[in-house]
Amino acid sequence: MTTAKVNLLDYDRKGLRDLFAQLGEKPYRADQVMKWIYHRHVTDFAQMTDVGKALREKLAAASEIVPPKTLFEKQAADGTYKWLLGMDGSNAIESVFIPETSRGTLCVSSQVGCGLNCQFCSTATQGFNRNLSAAEIIGQVWVAAKHLGNVPHHQRKLTNVVMMGMGEPLLNFDNVVAAMSVMRDDLGFGLANKRVTLSTAGLVPMIDKLSESSDVSLAVSLHAPNDELRTELVPLNKKYPIKELLDACGRYAARRPRTTITFEYTMLKGVNDQPEHARQLVKLMRKVPSKVNLIPFNPFHGTRFERSEESVIRAFQKILLDANVLTMVRRTRGDDIDAACGQLKGQVTDRTRRQAEFRRKLEQGVADAA
Numbered sequence: 001m002t003t004a005k006v007n008l009l010d011y012d013r014k015g016l017r018d019l020f021a022q023l024g025e026k027p028y029r030a031d032q033v034m035k036w037i038y039h040r041h042v043t044d045f046a047q048m049t050d051v052g053k054a055l056r057e058k059l060a061a062a063s064e065i066v067p068p069k070t071l072f073e074k075q076a077a078d079g080t081y082k083w084l085l086g087m088d089g090s091n092a093i094e095s096v097f098i099p100e101t102s103r104g105t106l107c108v109s110s111q112v113g114c115g116l117n118c119q120f121c122s123t124a125t126q127g128f129n130r131n132l133s134a135a136e137i138i139g140q141v142w143v144a145a146k147h148l149g150n151v152p153h154h155q156r157k158l159t160n161v162v163m164m165g166m167g168e169p170l171l172n173f174d175n176v177v178a179a180m181s182v183m184r185d186d187l188g189f190g191l192a193n194k195r196v197t198l199s200t201a202g203l204v205p206m207i208d209k210l211s212e213s214s215d216v217s218l219a220v221s222l223h224a225p226n227d228e229l230r231t232e233l234v235p236l237n238k239k240y241p242i243k244e245l246l247d248a249c250g251r252y253a254a255r256r257p258r259t260t261i262t263f264e265y266t267m268l269k270g271v272n273d274q275p276e277h278a279r280q281l282v283k284l285m286r287k288v289p290s291k292v293n294l295i296p297f298n299p300f301h302g303t304r305f306e307r308s309e310e311s312v313i314r315a316f317q318k319i320l321l322d323a324n325v326l327t328m329v330r331r332t333r334g335d336d337i338d339a340a341c342g343q344l345k346g347q348v349t350d351r352t353r354r355q356a357e358f359r360r361k362l363e364q365g366v367a368d369a370a
């Protein structure tokens, strides 16, 4: 009987040291191998020249290093880069790298599809298949880092990671926490805590759990300033309404001096972009140390929403700024390759029948309009 090999990308430093201990090896050997994987992008044990031949053979017999397979890659006119990464025979996810003058940000996915059904989100129309493994999450960073020629601590081209791609990261807690640990480990990608951001739709108990186990930056997909509207846009709000969510954010911030929570707010024309919405948002933002990211909606095929006018977004921002709420408008990047915020799709074998329902509604809308 043959035993399946373990993928070393599935382990953070502690996990890898434990694995090496089981093989009768010292912890520093695990550290050496981590450096080969994440600093030099080596996946072949034979190339790990400072690791003894006997250990290399032992590792090759019991383990492998398998990043996700690049099925397709494309660069936008503004330099944004998108990968379609195959996760198994029938599912693929997208990750996006956004280069800016002083930093390079990779947007990483945590699930194949998403089950939370936010109404303005392209991923949501595809349904949900499964959680990604830790290897599949950190593998997205590995693929981008290799492509960019990133060398932690020296040639740092990848400076920030945001868990804002497909999926709700807090519903895949253990794998996401393990992958974020490698992102911040000096033997991994060596990013500072504040440069790794987890974005959640608002799973209150899991925000508290994250608070106990990780020091990453927290972002919350808010998108509406009152419960009635938010429940319509982000159905999870029915379970965890805004007050409970803000209380959890307050607890998260209280454990980390000088931390601010980022609140993402997608600007939907005539839906959540009116001055009274901005004034309601100001009141909410007084409850926690916060900043607001206004995201011009990026339309996708079949959506009923439209992007707010630029002048409306600026007027909304001014109300917040005048009330001393730090507020940025996110520049749309990579929309010519469908890599902009909320546009990631991948290939999802839907297990929720949501794709069929979305198609039915779409066809019905077309028939009604005919």
Ligand code: SF4
Binding pocket: 114, 115, 116, 117, 118, 121, 122, 123, 124, 165, 166, 167, 168, 201, 221
């Ligand atoms: S916005 Fe995020 S949590 Fe909501 S459906 Fe899309 S991927 Fe899921």
